[in-house]
C-alpha cells in the first residue's frame with residue numbers, strides 16, 4: 001500500500017534538513033502528486049510513514065477515509081508509540097472532529113492512548 005494521491009505530510013510536518021516549518025507546503029511538493037526531488041529527498045522524508053500508512057500493512061488497517069488527504073489530519077505517534085499526535089491542517093482546523101476520526105479516537109481512548117493536537121507548532125493534549 002502506498003500514499004496514492006496523498007501528500008499532506010509534506011505540509012504538516014517539519015523538515016529540519018530543508019528548514020521547512022510545520023503546517024506549510026514544502027516547496028518541492030507537487031500537491032496530490034508527489035515530490036519533485038524524490039530521489040534526493042531528505043532522510044527525514046525517506047523514513048517518515050504516518051500512522052495511516054503504517055497500519056495498511058496490518059490486519060486491522062485504519063479506514064480508507066482516514067487517509068490524510070481525505071481526513072485532512074495526519075496521525076503520527078510519539079513516545080515509543082504510546083501517544084498519538086494529530087497534525088492539523090490549518091486550512092481544515094475542524095476536520096479532526098468528523099465522525100470517522102472521532103470513531104478512531106474513541107478506539108484509542110479505550111486503549112488509554114494519550115492523544116495530542118498539533119497545530120501552529122503547538123502541542124495540546126486532548127482530554128480523555
Ligand code: SF4
Pocket residue numbers: 002003006007008009010048049050051052053067068069074
Ligand atoms: S500523510 Fe501518510 S499517506 Fe499521506 S503522504 Fe504522508 S505518509 Fe503518505
Ligand code: SF4
Pocket residue numbers: 009010011015026027028029030034035036037038041042045
Ligand atoms: S522534500 Fe519531498 S518528500 Fe520531503 S517534504 Fe518536500 S515534497 Fe515532501
